[in-house]
Amino acid sequence: MQSDIFAKRKKDSLIFFSLLIVVTVGSVVITQYDVSKGFTSLLKAFIWGGSNFYPDGKSLTILPDVLRKLWDTILMSIAATTVATVFATLLALVGSRTTRMNRVFSLVARGIASLFRNIPLVAWAMVLMLAFSQSSITGYLALFLGSFGFLSRAFIETIDEVSNDSVEALSATGASYSHIIFQSVLPSSLPQMISWILFMIDTNIRDATLVGLLTGTGIGFSFDLYYKSFNFHAASLVVILIVITVILIEMVSNTIRRVIM
16 A cells, blocks of 8 residues: 555656656747856856956945945835734734634635735836835835735634634633634734744845835835946945845844744
């Protein structure tokens, strides 16, 4: 019996990798991608980066301005995530099967969460630019809406995983809906929800760079400005600071996760 299971898994894996190879080869043929040229270009890119894309003494003079823009980007990312958390929590309580008050409202809430979750952040930024042009509010709203969609869906699934035993026990004692939420559902879901919030902050700091390229704000705009003016030394300084910031934020997030989980 165990040998049959092993053989079936081996067969399924072989089929999967065969299909993957066929799709890869087909994509290369259809797009007429030159694989050898791609690898040689990659090598040239690394050589050019090592020769031109590094901070020099002159680029360090802009460090205070870059750090200020980076700080603004971090604050915007945190603000967008925290405000989105409030709205996502409310929508998740309505949409979750554990806490829903009405089946129709639950379906609508899940539909809203799925809709917002599946619209790319870049699409939000481009649509919002039509209404607010290139401004800080455009970047903030793009991050907020993207965070709202992701967190709503994540919170719904997290609350759905909460055991119904405690909910049923409180309901049997005549506890009100608010007591069930604040004494059972949220305390049980909070560690995982905090983990999702930290992940979203980490992700938003990365995405804020791309949003800044489109909306002309924050650290992304600084990189775009220096890069398009061929000031590659300053642009490389921006990239290095972004990488360092993301690594530090991730280290802090992982530490908090280990404490709360």
